[in-house]
Amino acid sequence: MVKAADLVKFRIVWWFKNLGKGSKDSIQSLLLNFKHLFIEFKKTKKKCILDWIPPTGDYLKFNVDGSVIGKPGPAGIRGVLRDASSKILCLFSFFMGILDSNIAELWVVKKAAELCLSNVNLRGRFISIVSDSKVAVSWVNNGDFGNINCVNSVYDIRDIMSSLGGLEVVHDSRAFNSFVDSLTNMGSNNCDDFVEWGDF
Incomplete structure (x- = not known):
């Protein structure tokens, strides 16, 4: 149910963007209208309402996710940056090739x-920066990342974290990242790359 609702939401935004008929305000409004997401748990067959949990105070939360079809396979990455009032400050999507x-x-x-x-x-x-990948978060935050292909990326991220000072990379459960997760599945299907910035 989550993925269906999120995909419909993203498709509508995509249509507005591609047709040039939607302003940033209408896109922002459309994304924020779907406040509640329903998840059906197979074992209990109960539904629960799951809200995105905003950051506290002046913090910003950048939910990110990567998706690969196959292992390895076509990969997409997506992210959404929001403030404590759920205002979207940045939304991005990229197709990354075979990863x-x-x-x-x-x-x-x-x-x-x-x-x-x-x-x-x-x-x-x-x-x-909130990721549902324990592995990626561990590679960034700990000394042992065990994959030689990741060395440069890990050090680049750490350098940026040092430069900005207030940047952290944390793990959160897949449930609270479901919006970005559904967007990423579309990125795996080779959609156009984009970065959209909101008003600060």
Whole structure:
């Protein structure tokens, strides 16, 4: 149910964007209208309402996700940056070619960090990059990342974290990242790349 609702939401935004009929305000409004997501648990056959949990105070939350069809396979990465009032400040999507899932999860963290570094409005802000990949978060935050192909990306992310000071990379459960997860599945299908910035 979550994926269906999120995909419908994203498709509508995509149509507005591609047809040139939607302003940033209408896209923002459309994305925020779907406040509640329903998830059906197979074991209990009960439905529960799951809200996105906003950051506290002046923090910003950058939910990110990578998706790969196959192992390795076509990979897409997506992310959405929001503030405590759920306002969308950045939305991005990229097709990354053929990758392993762990590499895709690391690269989406790197892309979010690069976007944070590139926007002067984010300097001095406390930002949590939230990933559902324990592996990618562990590689970034711990000394042992066990994959030689990740060395440069891991060090690039750490350098950006040092430069910005207020940037952290944290793990959160898949449930709270479901919106980005559904967007990423479309990225795996080779949709057009884009970065959209909201008003600060």
